Amino acid sequence: MGPSLEKAPELGFPDPIPEISVPSGFSRLLGRVQRVDLWPALTLLLMANPQREIEQRAKAVFERCLALDLAANVTDDAAKPRAQKLQFPPRAFEQGQ
Amino acid sequence: MKADPTALVAKLVVVIDDNSLILEATGGLLRSWGCCVLTAESCDDALVRLAETEAGRRPDLIVCDYQLSGGRLTGVDAIEKLRSAFCGASEIPALLVSGTASAPHCEVGSGAYQLLYKPVHAERFHAALVRCLCPATVGPGNPTVLPQPQQWGPA
Numbered sequence: 001m002g003p004s005l006e007k008a009p010e011l012g013f014p015d016p017i018p019e020i021s022v023p024s025g026f027s028r029l030l031g032r033v034q035r036v037d038l039w040p041a042l043t044l045l046l047m048a049n050p051q052r053e054i055e056q057r058a059k060a061v062f063e064r065c066l067a068l069d070l071a072a073n074v075t076d077d078a079a080k081p082r083a084q085k086l087q088f089p090p091r092a093f094e095q096g097q
Numbered sequence: 098m099k100a101d102p103t104a105l106v107a108k109l110v111v112v113i114d115d116n117s118l119i120l121e122a123t124g125g126l127l128r129s130w131g132c133c134v135l136t137a138e139s140c141d142d143a144l145v146r147l148a149e150t151e152a153g154r155r156p157d158l159i160v161c162d163y164q165l166s167g168g169r170l171t172g173v174d175a176i177e178k179l180r181s182a183f184c185g186a187s188e189i190p191a192l193l194v195s196g197t198a199s200a201p202h203c204e205v206g207s208g209a210y211q212l213l214y215k216p217v218h219a220e221r222f223h224a225a226l227v228r229c230l231c232p233a234t235v236g237p238g239n240p241t242v243l244p245q246p247q248q249w250g251p252a
Contacts, residue, residue, distance in 0.1 A: 058219075065119050
């Protein structure tokens with residue numbers, strides 16, 4: 001093992017989460033539930049969150065990129081000569097004038 | 098709203114767009130949904146990459162931009178060319194993404210594809226992909242051509 005790892009005991013796993021003791025007043029309210037094991041819930045949370053975060057970021061990037069692309073398309077179309085006449089057929093109001 | 102979060106898992110999706118940023122963004126989103134993604138800037142590029150990396154595997158879905166660079170080929174042409182490269186695979190579902198209302202609709206027949214107008218929200222994109230893969234879900238209340246979020250030109 002390298003010296004840097006030997007000198008870094010803080011890199012190891014933390015101590016187990018202590019049991020949550022419920023005060024006697026609450027224990028009556030909670031009935032038999034006096035100990036909550038947080039590890040499985042925490043593990044699931046840590047496993048699920050990165051994937052969700054990746055998806056949320058991917059969604060945001062996707063929507064922004066497509067919005068920018070649309071803006072570029074609209075700008076390009078408007079810059080074309082006679083773009084308005086080609087894009088929109090004459091309406092009844094304009095024909096009557 | 099997502100119909101089925103697992104509907105896209107392990108599906109091979111070919112994405113064609115001449116904009117590399119769009120390719121990366123679309124590829125990233127599809128991968129986050131569990132798809133196998135192959136991105137290409139042209140139809141020919143897609144065919145080469147399919148042969149190289151997927152051993153010529155038939156794509157499950159094609160996602161293509163309507164306006165491709167140069168103006169020689171549109172997304173419709175690219176979809177048709179890619180489909181024709183796979184014998185008897187005209188039924189490969191395709192989604193055409195367009196920024197203009199000039200993109201032609203083609204809802205039925207062998208050359209059919211779904212049309213999605215920009216700006217595209219991720220949830221609408223997901224719903225359109227699921228609809229492409231599960232055409233049975235298309236009905237009167239679930240049209241093939243998705244409504245435009247905003248109207249271009251006169252009503």
